[in-house]
Amino acid sequence: MNSTAVTYINETVRTSIQDSAVAKNQAEFLKRLKLQGMTLNDYLVIVFLANKGKVSSYQMMNYLEGKIKYAAAYCMLRKLEKQGILRKAWEPDEEGQHRNFYMITILGKIVLDKVLK
Numbered sequence: 001m002n003s004t005a006v007t008y009i010n011e012t013v014r015t016s017i018q019d020s021a022v023a024k025n026q027a028e029f030l031k032r033l034k035l036q037g038m039t040l041n042d043y044l045v046i047v048f049l050a051n052k053g054k055v056s057s058y059q060m061m062n063y064l065e066g067k068i069k070y071a072a073a074y075c076m077l078r079k080l081e082k083q084g085i086l087r088k089a090w091e092p093d094e095e096g097q098h099r100n101f102y103m104i105t106i107l108g109k110i111v112l113d114k115v116l117k
Contacts (some may be wrong), residue, residue: 032115037083041068041076046112049086056093056104057100077102085111 041064048063049055055063061107064073080086085108093099104112 029115032117033087036111036115038111038115039076040078041072042085043112043115044107045080046085046104049102050109050112053104054101056101062101082106084108 030040030077033040040048044067045060045064048060052059060069061070061073066077077086077088081088081102084105086102087105089101089103091101
């Protein structure tokens with residue numbers, strides 16, 4: 001993923017958080033996250049996946065680098081998968097190598113909509 005794409009995603013997430021904070025205030029936004037059983041990091045992953053569609057584990061770890069610890073990232077991804085918010089699939093990449101890919105589910109989109117309202 002190039003730096004322009006990462007910058008765009010980060011700005012999109014930041015704008016989304018700012019818009020939510022302006023609409024209700026940041027405390028209310030965080031309260032809605034908590035009501036959905038989510039943390040801010042969960043939200044960042046869901047928004048990232050919603051914008052990207054399908055992301056390999058490698059791309060996801062690159063995106064999360066510096067935001068949360070490596071081991072915590074995999075725990076978070078497993079938790080979101082168990083909750084049905086995202087799903088993981090073992091698929092070939094462009095070179096034919098099989099990799100784990102993460103995608104947002106319909107439930108994930110519904111949860112994201114609830115948080116943003």
